[in-house]
Amino acid sequence: MFPSAAYAEWWEAKTDHFIVYSESSAADAKEFAEKMERVDISLRSLQNVDFSPIKSDSQRLTVFRTGDTRDIGRLAGSGSVAGFYIPRLGGSVSFTPAKNEKRGTGELLGARGRSSKTDLDPQSVMFHEYTHHFMFQHFSAAYPSWYVEGFAETAATMVLNDDGSFHLGNPPQYRSDALFGNYINVPVERLLASRNKPTGEDFYAYYSVGWLLNHYLTFEPSRKGQLKQYLRAINAGTAPAEAARAAFGDLDKLNRELIKYKSGRLPGVQVRPANYSPPQVTMRRLASDEEAVMDVVMRSKRGVDKKLAPDVARDAQQIAQRLPGSFAAQLALAEAELDWSDFDASRLPAAEAAVDRALAIKPDSIDAQIIKGRIHFERGRTDKAQMAAARTWFSKAFENDSDHPTPLYYNYLTYYYEGVTPPESAVIGLEKAYDMALFDPEVRLVLARQLLAEKKGPLARSILMPYAIAPHESKNAKKMRDVVDLIEANKVDEAYKKLSADMAEAERKRRSGDDS
CATH class of the missing domain: 3.40.30 (Glutaredoxin)
Structure with missing residues:
Protein backbone atom coordinates (compact mmCIF):
# COMPACT_ATOMS: atom_id res chain seq x y z
CA MET A 1 0.00 0.00 0.00
CA SER A 140 -20.16 12.94 27.18
CA ALA A 141 -22.27 16.06 26.54
CA ALA A 142 -23.41 17.20 23.11
CA TYR A 143 -21.37 19.88 21.39
CA PRO A 144 -22.05 21.73 18.15
CA SER A 145 -19.74 20.87 15.28
CA TRP A 146 -18.18 24.33 15.12
CA TYR A 147 -17.18 24.13 18.80
CA VAL A 148 -15.84 20.57 18.53
CA GLU A 149 -13.55 21.59 15.67
CA GLY A 150 -12.85 25.11 16.94
CA PHE A 151 -11.69 23.87 20.34
CA ALA A 152 -9.56 21.17 18.70
CA GLU A 153 -7.95 23.83 16.50
CA THR A 154 -7.18 25.85 19.62
CA ALA A 155 -5.26 22.90 21.01
CA ALA A 156 -3.66 22.15 17.63
CA THR A 157 -1.48 25.26 17.82
CA MET A 158 -0.44 24.70 21.42
CA VAL A 159 3.25 25.45 22.00
CA LEU A 160 4.95 23.08 24.45
CA ASN A 161 7.84 24.59 26.39
CA ASP A 162 10.81 22.70 27.81
CA ASP A 163 9.90 23.54 31.42
CA GLY A 164 6.49 21.81 31.15
CA SER A 165 4.49 24.97 30.55
CA PHE A 166 2.55 25.61 27.35
CA HIS A 167 1.21 28.55 25.38
CA LEU A 168 -2.40 28.58 24.17
CA GLY A 169 -4.01 30.95 21.69
CA ASN A 170 -1.80 31.02 18.58
CA PRO A 171 -3.84 31.23 15.37
CA PRO A 172 -3.75 28.26 12.95
CA GLN A 173 -1.77 29.94 10.20
CA TYR A 174 -2.55 27.06 7.85
CA ARG A 175 -6.13 28.40 7.81
CA SER A 176 -5.07 31.99 7.14
CA ASP A 177 -6.96 32.16 3.82
CA ALA A 178 -10.24 31.56 5.62
CA LEU A 179 -9.38 33.43 8.80
CA PHE A 180 -7.72 36.55 7.48
CA GLY A 181 -8.67 36.68 3.82
CA ASN A 182 -11.76 36.24 1.72
CA TYR A 183 -11.21 32.63 0.67
CA ILE A 184 -14.24 31.40 2.62
CA ASN A 185 -16.64 33.69 4.47
CA VAL A 186 -19.36 32.11 6.63
CA PRO A 187 -21.26 34.49 8.94
CA VAL A 188 -21.60 33.62 12.62
CA GLU A 189 -25.39 33.33 12.45
CA ARG A 190 -25.13 30.61 9.83
CA LEU A 191 -22.61 28.77 11.98
CA LEU A 192 -24.65 29.04 15.17
CA ALA A 193 -28.27 28.99 14.10
CA SER A 194 -28.68 27.06 10.84
CA ARG A 195 -30.26 23.62 10.91
CA ASN A 196 -29.78 23.09 7.19
CA LYS A 197 -27.62 20.28 5.91
CA PRO A 198 -24.01 21.56 6.08
CA THR A 199 -22.29 22.45 2.82
CA GLY A 200 -18.60 21.94 2.09
CA GLU A 201 -18.09 25.60 2.95
CA ASP A 202 -19.80 25.04 6.30
CA PHE A 203 -17.52 22.11 7.13
CA TYR A 204 -14.43 24.18 6.40
CA ALA A 205 -15.85 27.02 8.51
CA TYR A 206 -16.15 24.71 11.52
CA TYR A 207 -12.34 24.78 11.67
CA SER A 208 -11.61 28.38 10.71
CA VAL A 209 -14.52 30.52 11.89
CA GLY A 210 -15.07 27.97 14.65
CA TRP A 211 -11.55 28.56 15.92
CA LEU A 212 -11.95 32.34 15.76
CA LEU A 213 -15.30 32.30 17.55
CA ASN A 214 -14.01 29.99 20.28
CA HIS A 215 -10.90 32.17 20.68
CA TYR A 216 -12.97 35.36 20.92
CA LEU A 217 -15.48 33.96 23.41
CA THR A 218 -12.61 32.60 25.51
CA PHE A 219 -10.39 35.68 25.64
CA GLU A 220 -12.80 38.62 25.26
CA PRO A 221 -13.67 39.88 28.81
CA SER A 222 -17.06 41.28 27.80
CA ARG A 223 -18.15 37.83 26.60
CA LYS A 224 -17.07 35.94 29.71
CA GLY A 225 -19.40 33.05 30.59
CA GLN A 226 -21.44 33.27 27.39
CA LEU A 227 -19.93 30.20 25.75
CA LYS A 228 -20.68 28.07 28.80
CA GLN A 229 -24.25 29.39 28.86
CA TYR A 230 -24.70 28.55 25.18
CA LEU A 231 -23.34 25.00 25.54
CA ARG A 232 -25.55 24.33 28.55
CA ALA A 233 -28.61 25.48 26.60
CA ILE A 234 -27.72 23.26 23.65
CA ASN A 235 -27.38 20.26 25.98
CA ALA A 236 -30.74 21.06 27.54
CA GLY A 237 -32.32 20.67 24.11
CA THR A 238 -32.76 24.34 23.26
CA ALA A 239 -32.93 25.04 19.52
CA PRO A 240 -29.56 26.30 18.18
CA ALA A 241 -30.84 29.73 17.12
CA GLU A 242 -32.61 30.30 20.43
CA ALA A 243 -29.59 29.15 22.46
CA ALA A 244 -27.24 31.38 20.47
CA ARG A 245 -29.36 34.53 20.77
CA ALA A 246 -30.01 33.95 24.47
CA ALA A 247 -26.29 33.60 25.19
CA PHE A 248 -24.72 36.03 22.70
CA GLY A 249 -27.47 38.54 21.96
CA ASP A 250 -27.53 40.16 18.53
CA LEU A 251 -25.70 37.72 16.21
CA ASP A 252 -25.06 40.41 13.57
CA LYS A 253 -23.31 42.44 16.26
CA LEU A 254 -21.30 39.36 17.26
CA ASN A 255 -20.30 38.88 13.64
CA ARG A 256 -19.10 42.48 13.34
CA GLU A 257 -17.11 42.15 16.56
CA LEU A 258 -15.53 38.94 15.28
CA ILE A 259 -14.41 40.61 12.02
CA LYS A 260 -12.84 43.46 13.99
CA TYR A 261 -11.28 41.03 16.49
CA LYS A 262 -9.38 39.05 13.87
CA SER A 263 -7.70 42.19 12.53
CA GLY A 264 -6.23 43.09 15.90
CA ARG A 265 -3.58 41.52 18.09
CA LEU A 266 -4.88 38.13 19.17
CA PRO A 267 -4.28 37.35 22.86
CA GLY A 268 -3.00 34.11 24.34
CA VAL A 269 -2.09 32.62 27.68
CA GLN A 270 0.95 30.92 29.19
CA VAL A 271 0.05 27.99 31.47
CA ARG A 272 2.13 25.77 33.72
CA PRO A 273 0.35 22.60 34.88
CA ALA A 274 0.44 21.98 38.61
CA ASN A 275 2.77 19.23 39.86
CA TYR A 276 4.26 18.75 36.41
CA SER A 277 6.74 15.92 35.88
CA PRO A 278 8.21 14.89 32.51
CA PRO A 279 6.44 11.99 30.77
CA GLN A 280 7.93 8.51 31.06
CA VAL A 281 8.24 6.47 27.87
CA THR A 282 8.84 2.73 27.58
CA MET A 283 10.52 1.84 24.29
CA ARG A 284 10.50 -1.48 22.42
CA ARG A 285 11.81 -2.36 18.95
CA LEU A 286 9.23 -4.44 17.10
CA ALA A 287 10.28 -7.95 16.10
CA SER A 288 10.70 -8.72 12.41
CA ASP A 289 7.38 -10.60 12.19
CA GLU A 290 5.55 -7.66 13.82
CA GLU A 291 7.11 -5.32 11.27
CA ALA A 292 6.13 -7.64 8.43
CA VAL A 293 2.47 -7.56 9.39
CA MET A 294 2.21 -3.88 10.32
CA ASP A 295 0.72 -2.79 6.99
CA VAL A 296 -2.10 -5.34 7.38
CA VAL A 297 -2.64 -4.30 11.01
CA MET A 298 -2.96 -0.63 10.07
CA ARG A 299 -5.46 -1.32 7.32
CA SER A 300 -7.51 -3.54 9.63
CA LYS A 301 -7.49 -0.96 12.40
CA ARG A 302 -8.47 1.70 9.87
CA GLY A 303 -11.56 -0.37 9.13
CA VAL A 304 -12.60 -2.14 5.95
CA ASP A 305 -15.69 -2.22 3.79
CA LYS A 306 -17.08 -4.91 1.54
CA LYS A 307 -14.58 -4.06 -1.20
CA LEU A 308 -11.42 -3.73 0.92
CA ALA A 309 -11.95 -6.62 3.36
CA PRO A 310 -10.91 -9.41 0.91
CA ASP A 311 -7.75 -7.55 -0.14
CA VAL A 312 -6.58 -7.08 3.45
CA ALA A 313 -7.35 -10.69 4.33
CA ARG A 314 -5.48 -12.04 1.30
CA ASP A 315 -2.41 -9.98 2.15
CA ALA A 316 -2.61 -11.30 5.72
CA GLN A 317 -2.86 -14.87 4.38
CA GLN A 318 0.39 -14.52 2.45
CA ILE A 319 2.26 -13.25 5.51
CA ALA A 320 0.77 -15.88 7.83
CA GLN A 321 1.73 -18.66 5.40
CA ARG A 322 5.28 -17.36 5.36
CA LEU A 323 5.36 -17.03 9.18
CA PRO A 324 3.31 -19.95 10.55
CA GLY A 325 4.87 -19.68 14.02
CA SER A 326 4.30 -15.94 14.40
CA PHE A 327 1.65 -14.89 16.89
CA ALA A 328 1.47 -11.41 15.35
CA ALA A 329 0.89 -12.81 11.85
CA GLN A 330 -1.76 -15.32 12.94
CA LEU A 331 -3.60 -12.74 15.06
CA ALA A 332 -3.60 -10.24 12.20
CA LEU A 333 -4.95 -12.92 9.85
CA ALA A 334 -7.68 -13.86 12.34
CA GLU A 335 -8.80 -10.24 12.61
CA ALA A 336 -8.73 -9.71 8.85
CA GLU A 337 -10.74 -12.90 8.20
CA LEU A 338 -13.24 -11.95 10.90
CA ASP A 339 -13.67 -8.54 9.28
CA TRP A 340 -14.26 -10.24 5.93
CA SER A 341 -16.85 -12.54 7.52
CA ASP A 342 -19.03 -9.47 8.18
CA PHE A 343 -19.72 -9.53 4.44
CA ASP A 344 -19.13 -13.24 3.76
CA ALA A 345 -19.96 -15.67 6.58
CA SER A 346 -18.04 -18.46 4.84
CA ARG A 347 -14.80 -16.82 6.09
CA LEU A 348 -15.51 -17.72 9.74
CA PRO A 349 -13.70 -21.11 9.59
CA ALA A 350 -10.57 -19.38 8.25
CA ALA A 351 -10.79 -16.80 11.05
CA GLU A 352 -11.15 -19.55 13.64
CA ALA A 353 -8.23 -21.56 12.28
CA ALA A 354 -5.99 -18.49 12.46
CA VAL A 355 -7.04 -17.50 15.97
CA ASP A 356 -6.58 -21.08 17.17
CA ARG A 357 -3.01 -20.95 15.90
CA ALA A 358 -2.52 -17.64 17.71
CA LEU A 359 -3.94 -19.05 20.95
CA ALA A 360 -1.66 -22.09 20.68
CA ILE A 361 1.27 -19.67 20.75
CA LYS A 362 -0.15 -17.28 23.39
CA PRO A 363 -3.07 -18.88 25.27
CA ASP A 364 -3.53 -15.84 27.52
CA SER A 365 -3.77 -13.27 24.73
CA ILE A 366 -6.77 -11.06 25.45
CA ASP A 367 -7.04 -9.99 21.81
CA ALA A 368 -7.09 -13.59 20.61
CA GLN A 369 -9.63 -14.59 23.26
CA ILE A 370 -11.93 -11.75 22.20
CA ILE A 371 -11.67 -12.75 18.53
CA LYS A 372 -12.42 -16.38 19.43
CA GLY A 373 -15.48 -15.23 21.37
CA ARG A 374 -16.62 -13.02 18.50
CA ILE A 375 -16.41 -15.95 16.07
CA HIS A 376 -18.78 -17.95 18.28
CA PHE A 377 -20.92 -14.83 18.61
CA GLU A 378 -21.23 -14.44 14.83
CA ARG A 379 -22.22 -18.08 14.49
CA GLY A 380 -24.70 -17.54 17.30
CA ARG A 381 -26.70 -15.16 15.13
CA THR A 382 -28.09 -18.26 13.40
CA ASP A 383 -27.23 -20.97 15.94
CA LYS A 384 -28.23 -19.76 19.43
CA ALA A 385 -26.29 -22.59 21.09
CA GLN A 386 -23.04 -20.84 20.08
CA MET A 387 -23.73 -17.92 22.44
CA ALA A 388 -22.80 -19.91 25.56
CA ALA A 389 -19.41 -20.74 24.02
CA ALA A 390 -18.93 -17.08 23.12
CA ARG A 391 -19.57 -16.07 26.74
CA THR A 392 -16.91 -18.52 27.90
CA TRP A 393 -14.26 -16.75 25.84
CA PHE A 394 -15.41 -13.27 26.81
CA SER A 395 -15.25 -14.37 30.44
CA LYS A 396 -11.65 -15.52 29.97
CA ALA A 397 -10.72 -12.18 28.41
CA PHE A 398 -12.43 -10.29 31.26
CA GLU A 399 -10.53 -12.33 33.85
CA ASN A 400 -7.29 -11.31 32.17
CA ASP A 401 -8.25 -7.63 31.86
CA SER A 402 -11.23 -6.36 33.84
CA ASP A 403 -10.68 -2.84 32.46
CA HIS A 404 -11.22 -3.88 28.85
CA PRO A 405 -14.73 -2.84 27.71
CA THR A 406 -15.03 -5.22 24.75
CA PRO A 407 -15.63 -8.49 26.67
CA LEU A 408 -18.30 -6.78 28.76
CA TYR A 409 -20.03 -5.35 25.71
CA TYR A 410 -20.11 -8.58 23.73
CA ASN A 411 -21.08 -10.62 26.78
CA TYR A 412 -24.23 -8.48 27.01
CA LEU A 413 -24.91 -8.83 23.27
CA THR A 414 -24.82 -12.63 23.46
CA TYR A 415 -27.99 -12.52 25.57
CA TYR A 416 -29.68 -9.94 23.38
CA TYR A 417 -29.14 -11.90 20.17
CA GLU A 418 -29.96 -15.17 21.90
CA GLY A 419 -33.35 -13.65 22.58
CA VAL A 420 -33.25 -14.01 26.36
CA THR A 421 -33.41 -11.42 29.13
CA PRO A 422 -29.84 -10.38 30.01
CA PRO A 423 -28.97 -11.07 33.66
CA GLU A 424 -28.28 -8.10 35.89
CA SER A 425 -24.54 -8.83 35.78
CA ALA A 426 -24.54 -8.49 31.98
CA VAL A 427 -26.42 -5.17 32.12
CA ILE A 428 -24.00 -3.86 34.75
CA GLY A 429 -21.16 -4.93 32.45
CA LEU A 430 -22.72 -3.00 29.57
CA GLU A 431 -22.97 0.10 31.76
CA LYS A 432 -19.31 -0.27 32.73
CA ALA A 433 -18.31 -0.66 29.08
CA TYR A 434 -20.19 2.56 28.31
CA ASP A 435 -18.38 4.42 31.10
CA MET A 436 -15.03 3.22 29.76
CA ALA A 437 -15.84 4.07 26.13
CA LEU A 438 -17.96 7.22 26.17
CA PHE A 439 -16.65 8.00 22.69
CA ASP A 440 -18.12 4.87 21.09
CA PRO A 441 -21.52 5.57 19.45
CA GLU A 442 -22.51 1.91 19.13
CA VAL A 443 -22.21 1.21 22.86
CA ARG A 444 -24.24 4.34 23.59
CA LEU A 445 -27.09 3.19 21.36
CA VAL A 446 -27.08 -0.35 22.77
CA LEU A 447 -27.26 0.98 26.33
CA ALA A 448 -30.10 3.36 25.40
CA ARG A 449 -32.01 0.45 23.87
CA GLN A 450 -31.53 -1.61 27.03
CA LEU A 451 -32.71 1.27 29.22
CA LEU A 452 -35.84 1.64 27.08
CA ALA A 453 -36.48 -2.09 27.44
CA GLU A 454 -36.36 -1.53 31.21
CA LYS A 455 -38.86 1.35 30.88
CA LYS A 456 -36.20 3.82 32.02
CA GLY A 457 -37.11 6.55 29.57
CA PRO A 458 -35.41 9.54 31.24
CA LEU A 459 -32.09 7.69 31.50
CA ALA A 460 -32.31 6.58 27.87
CA ARG A 461 -33.09 10.15 26.87
CA SER A 462 -29.95 11.44 28.59
CA ILE A 463 -27.87 8.83 26.76
CA LEU A 464 -29.31 9.76 23.36
CA MET A 465 -29.37 13.55 23.71
CA PRO A 466 -25.82 14.18 22.41
CA TYR A 467 -26.92 12.69 19.08
CA ALA A 468 -30.48 13.94 19.09
CA ILE A 469 -29.62 17.62 19.49
CA ALA A 470 -26.90 17.88 16.87
CA PRO A 471 -27.26 21.51 15.73
CA HIS A 472 -26.97 20.68 12.03
CA GLU A 473 -29.53 18.47 10.33
CA SER A 474 -28.62 14.87 9.51
CA LYS A 475 -30.56 11.66 9.00
CA ASN A 476 -29.14 10.12 12.17
CA ALA A 477 -29.82 13.22 14.27
CA LYS A 478 -33.42 13.29 13.07
CA LYS A 479 -33.87 9.61 13.93
CA MET A 480 -32.53 10.19 17.43
CA ARG A 481 -34.73 13.25 17.89
CA ASP A 482 -37.74 11.17 16.87
CA VAL A 483 -36.85 8.61 19.54
CA VAL A 484 -36.36 11.32 22.15
CA ASP A 485 -39.69 12.89 21.18
CA LEU A 486 -41.42 9.56 21.82
CA ILE A 487 -39.72 9.27 25.22
CA GLU A 488 -40.80 12.80 26.15
CA ALA A 489 -44.36 11.91 25.10
CA ASN A 490 -44.14 8.98 27.54
CA LYS A 491 -44.31 6.49 24.66
CA VAL A 492 -41.37 4.40 25.86
CA ASP A 493 -42.47 1.18 24.15
CA GLU A 494 -42.73 2.97 20.81
CA ALA A 495 -39.35 4.60 21.39
CA TYR A 496 -37.84 1.16 22.04
CA LYS A 497 -39.33 -0.27 18.84
CA LYS A 498 -38.15 2.67 16.73
CA LEU A 499 -34.61 2.69 18.11
CA SER A 500 -34.36 -1.09 17.70
CA ALA A 501 -35.60 -0.87 14.11
CA ASP A 502 -33.19 1.97 13.27
CA MET A 503 -30.25 0.04 14.72
CA ALA A 504 -31.20 -3.15 12.89
CA GLU A 505 -31.46 -1.28 9.60
CA ALA A 506 -28.05 0.36 10.14
CA GLU A 507 -26.53 -3.07 10.83
CA ARG A 508 -28.16 -4.52 7.71
CA LYS A 509 -26.75 -1.72 5.56
CA ARG A 510 -23.28 -2.08 7.05
CA ARG A 511 -23.12 -5.80 6.35
CA SER A 512 -24.54 -5.47 2.86
CA GLY A 513 -22.09 -2.71 1.98
CA ASP A 514 -24.96 -0.27 1.38
CA ASP A 515 -23.56 3.22 2.02
CA SER A 516 -26.81 5.05 1.24
Missing part, protein backbone atom coordinates in the same frame (compact mmCIF):
# COMPACT_ATOMS: atom_id res chain seq x y z
CA PHE A 2 2.80 2.38 0.87
CA PRO A 3 5.97 3.23 -1.06
CA SER A 4 9.35 2.01 0.16
CA ALA A 5 9.80 2.78 3.84
CA ALA A 6 11.79 5.77 4.98
CA TYR A 7 13.13 3.65 7.84
CA ALA A 8 13.87 -0.05 8.11
CA GLU A 9 12.50 -0.32 11.64
CA TRP A 10 9.37 0.08 13.72
CA TRP A 11 9.31 1.18 17.35
CA GLU A 12 6.68 0.93 20.07
CA ALA A 13 6.67 3.87 22.50
CA LYS A 14 4.26 3.51 25.43
CA THR A 15 3.28 6.25 27.88
CA ASP A 16 0.49 6.66 30.44
CA HIS A 17 -2.12 7.40 27.75
CA PHE A 18 -0.62 6.33 24.41
CA ILE A 19 0.80 3.42 22.50
CA VAL A 20 2.74 4.75 19.53
CA TYR A 21 3.84 2.50 16.67
CA SER A 22 6.33 4.52 14.69
CA GLU A 23 8.19 3.75 11.48
CA SER A 24 11.11 5.94 12.45
CA SER A 25 14.19 6.12 14.60
CA ALA A 26 13.88 5.29 18.30
CA ALA A 27 14.67 8.89 19.26
CA ASP A 28 12.00 10.25 16.95
CA ALA A 29 9.38 7.81 18.24
CA LYS A 30 10.22 8.65 21.84
CA GLU A 31 10.06 12.40 21.24
CA PHE A 32 6.66 12.07 19.56
CA ALA A 33 5.26 9.97 22.43
CA GLU A 34 6.53 12.51 24.96
CA LYS A 35 4.84 15.34 23.07
CA MET A 36 1.53 13.51 22.97
CA GLU A 37 1.66 12.82 26.69
CA ARG A 38 2.44 16.52 27.21
CA VAL A 39 -0.71 17.41 25.26
CA ASP A 40 -2.75 15.17 27.57
CA ILE A 41 -1.23 16.85 30.62
CA SER A 42 -1.98 20.27 29.15
CA LEU A 43 -5.60 19.44 28.32
CA ARG A 44 -6.13 18.06 31.81
CA SER A 45 -4.79 21.30 33.22
CA LEU A 46 -7.14 23.39 31.06
CA GLN A 47 -10.23 21.27 31.74
CA ASN A 48 -9.53 20.41 35.40
CA VAL A 49 -9.48 16.67 34.68
CA ASP A 50 -7.60 14.66 37.30
CA PHE A 51 -4.94 12.19 36.29
CA SER A 52 -6.06 8.59 36.65
CA PRO A 53 -3.69 5.68 35.96
CA ILE A 54 -4.58 3.50 32.99
CA LYS A 55 -4.40 -0.20 33.73
CA SER A 56 -5.48 -1.56 30.35
CA ASP A 57 -3.89 -0.94 26.95
CA SER A 58 -7.45 -0.84 25.59
CA GLN A 59 -7.83 2.54 27.30
CA ARG A 60 -4.76 4.00 25.64
CA LEU A 61 -4.97 5.74 22.28
CA THR A 62 -2.97 3.77 19.71
CA VAL A 63 -1.17 5.99 17.21
CA PHE A 64 0.30 4.66 13.97
CA ARG A 65 3.05 6.78 12.39
CA THR A 66 4.15 5.92 8.88
CA GLY A 67 4.97 7.43 5.50
CA ASP A 68 4.00 10.97 4.62
CA THR A 69 0.73 12.88 4.41
CA ARG A 70 -0.10 11.38 1.04
CA ASP A 71 0.20 7.87 2.46
CA ILE A 72 -2.09 8.82 5.33
CA GLY A 73 -4.54 10.33 2.85
CA ARG A 74 -4.62 7.08 0.88
CA LEU A 75 -5.20 5.12 4.07
CA ALA A 76 -8.06 7.45 4.98
CA GLY A 77 -9.52 7.23 1.50
CA SER A 78 -9.23 10.99 0.96
CA GLY A 79 -6.38 13.03 -0.45
CA SER A 80 -7.40 15.99 1.74
CA VAL A 81 -6.62 14.15 4.99
CA ALA A 82 -3.23 14.60 6.68
CA GLY A 83 -4.10 12.64 9.82
CA PHE A 84 -7.22 11.16 11.38
CA TYR A 85 -8.74 9.61 14.51
CA ILE A 86 -11.27 6.79 14.91
CA PRO A 87 -13.06 6.33 18.26
CA ARG A 88 -13.50 2.61 18.83
CA LEU A 89 -14.56 0.32 21.66
CA GLY A 90 -11.56 -1.35 23.25
CA GLY A 91 -8.95 0.60 21.33
CA SER A 92 -9.32 3.98 19.63
CA VAL A 93 -6.75 4.59 16.90
CA SER A 94 -5.17 7.52 15.14
CA PHE A 95 -2.94 7.76 12.06
CA THR A 96 -0.29 10.39 11.40
CA PRO A 97 2.74 10.74 9.08
CA ALA A 98 6.17 9.74 10.34
CA LYS A 99 7.86 12.08 7.89
CA ASN A 100 7.97 15.69 9.04
CA GLU A 101 6.43 16.98 5.83
CA LYS A 102 4.13 19.97 5.65
CA ARG A 103 1.32 20.59 3.19
CA GLY A 104 -0.52 23.82 2.57
CA THR A 105 -4.25 23.76 3.13
CA GLY A 106 -4.68 25.01 -0.39
CA GLU A 107 -2.86 21.94 -1.66
CA LEU A 108 -4.98 19.67 0.55
CA LEU A 109 -8.06 21.25 -0.98
CA GLY A 110 -6.72 20.74 -4.47
CA ALA A 111 -5.35 24.24 -5.08
CA ARG A 112 -1.93 24.96 -6.50
CA GLY A 113 0.90 26.75 -4.80
CA ARG A 114 2.73 26.35 -1.52
CA SER A 115 3.57 28.69 1.33
CA SER A 116 5.67 27.73 4.35
CA LYS A 117 3.68 30.13 6.48
CA THR A 118 0.41 28.38 5.75
CA ASP A 119 1.67 24.80 5.77
CA LEU A 120 -0.35 22.25 7.72
CA ASP A 121 2.10 20.20 9.76
CA PRO A 122 1.46 16.66 11.07
CA GLN A 123 1.95 17.77 14.69
CA SER A 124 -0.94 20.22 14.49
CA VAL A 125 -3.15 17.55 12.97
CA MET A 126 -2.24 15.07 15.71
CA PHE A 127 -2.80 17.58 18.51
CA HIS A 128 -6.17 18.39 16.93
CA GLU A 129 -7.20 14.73 16.66
CA TYR A 130 -6.17 13.87 20.21
CA THR A 131 -8.22 16.77 21.51
CA HIS A 132 -11.26 15.07 19.98
CA HIS A 133 -10.40 11.85 21.80
CA PHE A 134 -9.88 13.68 25.08
CA MET A 135 -13.17 15.57 24.78
CA PHE A 136 -15.21 12.51 23.82
CA GLN A 137 -13.69 10.40 26.60
CA HIS A 138 -14.07 12.87 29.45
CA PHE A 139 -17.15 14.87 28.46
